[in-house]
Amino acid sequence: MSGSRGGGHGRWIALLIFCALTLLVPWRAAAQEQPLRIVVSGPHAAGVSGNAVGEADRRLETLLRQWIVNELQTHGFAVNGAAADADLQLDVFYLAGATRLTLVLSATEVESGGVVAGGSWTGTIDLALVNVVRQAADAMAGQIRAASAVSRQHPQPPLVLQQLRLRSADQGMAVYLSDELQLGIIEDGVLHAPFIPLQLGTQLQLRKQLDGYHSDSETITITAQYLDVELAALQPQIDWEISLSWMPQRWAGAAVGLRRYLLPERFYAQGTTQLSTRYRFAAGSRASSVLDTRLSAGGYLVALRNGFHLGASSGAGVTLSLLGGEGTAYWFADPYLNVFSVSAKWQFARFAPFIQTDLVYYGEAGTGYLVRGTHEYVSAGVLLPWQP
Amino acid sequence: MATMKTLGVVLLLPLLLGACDLFYDPAAPPFDDRIALMRTVDDIFGDLHGGVEMTVLDNGSRHFLLVHGRDRHGEERTVAFDSRLRVRMNRPHLWEIRNAYVDVNRNFVIDQTLFSGGDFSLLDDDVYSGAPPGFPAGGIATAAGTVIARVENSVLRAGPRYADDWSVSDNNEADTNVHPDPVDPNPLDGFEMRAAQHDSGRNRSGLVLWNSAISRMFVIEISAQLAEEMQAGGHAGSYVTDEAPHLVLSADQHSPLFYTRRGVVLLHDSGEHRVYDIGSGRRTASYDAGRSGDFAFAYSPDGKWVYWLDLSRRTLYKGRTWW
Known part of the structure; x- marks a missing residue:
């Protein structure tokens, strides 16, 4: 939980990009009679090298991993067998602030490398974090099952967001995904958001902030894999x-x-x-x-x-x-x-x-x-x- | 048609604005739109809140404002301002300014002191060559001399009559009852003289009487001819209200009253200046001077001028009357 993570918000997202390959990969469902086998990778502190992680972070990572494994097992998945035998690899990233933690999960088919499920969840760092992990696991399980069901009939993976561009006339406006997770800053009228494996139809709440203007929130719906969104203009503060x-x-x-x-x-x-x-x-x-x-x-x-x-x-x-x-x-x-x-x-x-x-x-x-x-x-x- | 409507609105708007208090500046003093002259009286008077009286003397060619109040040392004094608000007289111990009057020579008498009608210079400290009349008393200038009028035991007494040189030309003194009719035939007594104001232009005087028994103010208009007849005993034993126009007003006994050619102006407790016709008794005009601020007022007998004194700021104004 140290300050060494503070400046690396963008790097964890780069990691995600490397982990998430094209979605145009056929998805094969696991055999009906056998549970899907999932191997969990992480949790990894976003943008932080392994050496820089402190003892406290390691304890948190252990807890997170344990909770995630337990939740997935509750959903009927076989978790943490040998990596070579796994059907899916679940990459777990997290970004911990002073009081809040954002959890990013991405499920990738091992054989094809296609991302089949993903999302981010934010909560306070206390006992309520268990509920956040449970929500995340529930959502991931639902997405994995849905993808499995679809792939049986159609050899297509679920569609997830590939590229998000946010446009605004408010130069320098910072856009946050949660209270502490900054997506970026509007420069030259546009912000290229980092890769976030969100399924189409997902709603994303953004918070906008710019000095001299009233901060505001805006909810956008992911309607396409390549999405351009014109953000509503901020209202200037009156001086x-x-x-x-x-x-x-x-x-x-x-x-x-x-x-x-x-x-x-x-x-x-x-x-x-x-x-x-x-x-x-x-x-x-x-x-x-x-x-x-x-x-x-x-x-x-x-x-x-x-x-x-x-x-x-x-x-x-x-x-x-x-x-x-x-x-x-x-x-x-x-x-x-x-x-x-x-x-x-x-x-x-x-x-x-x-x-x-x-x-x-x-x-x-x-x-x-x-x-x-x-x-x-x-x-x-x-x-x-x-x-x- | 549209033009007529527009014209109607244009004509109506000033009436609405004029009728609504919301459109008056509450800090604006009364008559602020009619100021002709002003001056401070800081150098003359001290605290005026203890009481100040004002009246206007007019001899037909000149008029002077008399102000009675306390100076910086607390001494009571009377000051005469001419029509340009210049001080023409400033003396202590002149009390009865409301009964000051114009004599047959168009000079002014205050108490027993005679002042010039031209520049208010002192002419005589003790004008009465004989025994002075009992005060309060007013004088009415007639062709035959100056008739002194006063009220004693509710009886209006006319006389004696003073000649040009202030010698008593005739010692006769006639009594005329003051009839309270039409307010109430009884009581007949309780009358006190409060003021005598003379309109030289019409050669008439207004006698202001207070009746304490029925709490009414009487204003009786005495012409020079009537005063002369009364002094000669022509109306002895009769009621003056049968002989002269008069007005009976329900007012506070200390409410200032001014006899003017426009009518009798009563300064009502509500802050309204009300004008009554002395013949019909009807109120013919009123002006809301407001209750904010401390002011003393005086109207000139010819009805053309109003003077007001801001007691807080000790500033004296002269303006044209509002009617």
Whole structure:
């Protein structure tokens, strides 16, 4: 279980490729009256030479081998006779991480060298590993019997995946088969997956990961021996947003803001500027201009991806007012505290509409004229992702 | 047809916007769209939250705003601002600014002090050559002289009458009852004089009386002619409400009232400025100035100007009236 295995994810797969030959090899069923004879090779730690395997790994390999042999015998196979008398060779590979283990099994007809069954199974390294081995053995037994049944009528081995190419526009995206087993990285729009002897019809769950994007999972179905799959694009994490909003209390105007997420889509700092005209519909009323600038910081306490977000923020700002008097104009500057704001937004892929209510306190500071005290404002708008 | 609908929407939208509080900035002070002039009064007044009174004196050619409040040392003083909000008078110990009035010479009298109607300069510290009238009292300028009006024991007394030189031209003093009708014929007593406001343009005064027995405010419009007749004893023993237009309002006894040419403006506790027609008693207009913030208001008798003082910021504004 040492770190010496860490960098060799790809090498075990190369071993598999050498072990798995063409599938166009006729399969002969074992005689009905005699159980199929299977010789087990391994387990081998994927990508690790025999000398590098530690004592702990050897104990694990012994256990794995014993469990696999027992399970196959339970299924009625004759296991571990002489290699020369065997009908099938079962190659066992494993890749052990810190907490999880991936088991790869491949059954090859000895006489023809054709692969008749295979697959990978992942589980935690604890007592539950027994169940993983049992599942693997059950699946292998089923595949071997199915291949045997088919080959009696048709001299063809079962079809398994030969080549898998994953295509994506997300350059550098890592694709994982399990939590720790990396298939590779998208380069030049494509990833050539290593050989995995999966039967056609098998479903494969892939996990996709790329810095600056939301990780995602995708399930593909092995429908052909040579398969090209276009992976769905990852959704980029939002680092910057532009906010456009409207406030009914200052209805003749609008606000624009720039938001920088300190923690993507969670905590942010924002600057907002609002320009509006205040006017009352009455004879003799004079319009006044209001420029409001605010700095705030906040976060989303509830954030469902592609869904509802509930957030809170706080900050400070200044309201500049320009009023036209008779023969002169008056400037006022009212600093204020944005005591508390609550906002709700619904995040879509390319935009997020929101509503917000602000509690604002105007004090006596400054040269202002706005009424001292706490006032409540509401606004509605939309947030748009932006790349500086 | 579509054009008519569009036109209808365009016309309706401002009405909807104007009717809905949601479309008003809650921090905007009242009359912020009508400011003509403003100035700070930081250098004159201290904490104004303890109480401030404002009234406007108009002699037909000039008008001045009187503000009564405490200065930085806590001393009460009265300040007169001219129409450009420049300080023209700043004196302590002038109490009865609500009863300040315009005399026959178009000068102003506050308590016993006489000020020039031109620039509010001091003319006389003790205007009454004889014994001063009991206060509170208001004066009504008539062709024959200045008739002093006051209420004693619920009886409106008109007189004495002062000549141009403030000599008592006639010592006659006539009593006229203040009739509470039509609110309630009884009680007849409980009247106190709260203010006297003079509209020089129409030569009429509005006497504001509070009746503590029935908790109603009375505003009685006295013309110069009626004041002269009352002073001459022409209506002795009769009810002034039978002789003069009047208005009876249900209001708090401390609610400011302003007698203007547009009507009587009552500053209601709700923050509304309500205008009542003194003839019909109907409310003819109202303006919601809101309850947020601390403000004092005063309307000019000619109904053209409104003054307001932000007590927190100690900023004085002058603006055109909202009607």
